[in-house]
Amino acid sequence: MKGISxxxxxxxxxxxxxxxxxxxAPFFTDTLESSLDGVEDxxxxxxESISARLDIRDAVYNTQDDFLNLSxxxxxxxxxxxxxVTVFAxxxxxxxxxxxxxxxxxxxxxxxxxxxxxxxxVEVAS
Numbered sequence: 001m002k003g004i005s006x007x008x009x010x011x012x013x014x015x016x017x018x019x020x021x022x023x024x025a026p027f028f029t030d031t032l033e034s035s036l037d038g039v040e041d042x043x044x045x046x047x048e049s050i051s052a053r054l055d056i057r058d059a060v061y062n063t064q065d066d067f068l069n070l071s072x073x074x075x076x077x078x079x080x081x082x083x084x085v086t087v088f089a090x091x092x093x094x095x096x097x098x099x100x101x102x103x104x105x106x107x108x109x110x111x112x113x114x115x116x117x118x119x120x121x122v123e124v125a126s
Contacts, residue, residue, distance in 0.1 A: 048078050051076050051077040051078050052074075052076040052077075052078050052080060052126065053074070053075040053076035053077075054072055054073070054074060054075070054076070054080065054124060054126060055072065055073045055075050056070065056071070056072050056122070056124060057071040057072060057073050057106060058070070058071040058108075059071070059122055061113075061119055066112060066113050066114050067110060067111070067112055067113065068085075068087060068109075068110070068111050068113050068119075068122070069108055069109075069110050070085060070108065070109045070110075070111070070122065070124070071106060071107070071108045072101070072106070072107060072108075072109070072124055073104065073105070073106040074101040074102065074103055074104060074105055075104065076103065077103060078103070079100055079101065079102050079103065080100065080101045080126040081098065081099070081100040081101065081126065082096070082097075082098055082126060083096070083097040083098075083099075083101075083109070083124060083125070083126050084096055084097075084123075084124070084125045084126075085097065085109055085111055085122065085123070085124050086122070086123045086124075086125075087111070087113050087119055087122050088119070088120045088121045088122070088123070089113070089118050089119045089120060090118055093111070093112075093113045093114075095109075095111045095112075097109050101126075
């Protein structure tokens with residue numbers, strides 16, 4: 001039995017490789033582009049978070065009424081919103097605030113902290 005010549009085998013193998021590349025190239029191009037878009041979005045979020053700064057200006061805890069008045073200032077370079085304030089005490093209390101806070105703006109949050117005594121710390125996150 002005779003086999004195919006090495007030249008024909010090389011041509012067939014090259015044609016097969018090129019056809020596989022032509023068929024799969026759009027898939028890999030789309031996958032790569034969508035991955036790059038995701039990386040760019042994450043980079044934007046990271047850059048915004050780097051330029052975000054929040055200072056607690058004043059914290060007054062009223063032990064009679066179990067209320068916490070918390071004044072915070074946005075000292076960063078980007079607008080902040082959706083704050084989470086957590087009071088750590090005997091039992092942690094957390095509350096969400098949705099109002100936006102522009103750059104250099106100061107606002108005061110008031111939150112009820114029923115049955116909370118011995119407040120250890122207060123955390124604010126955006």
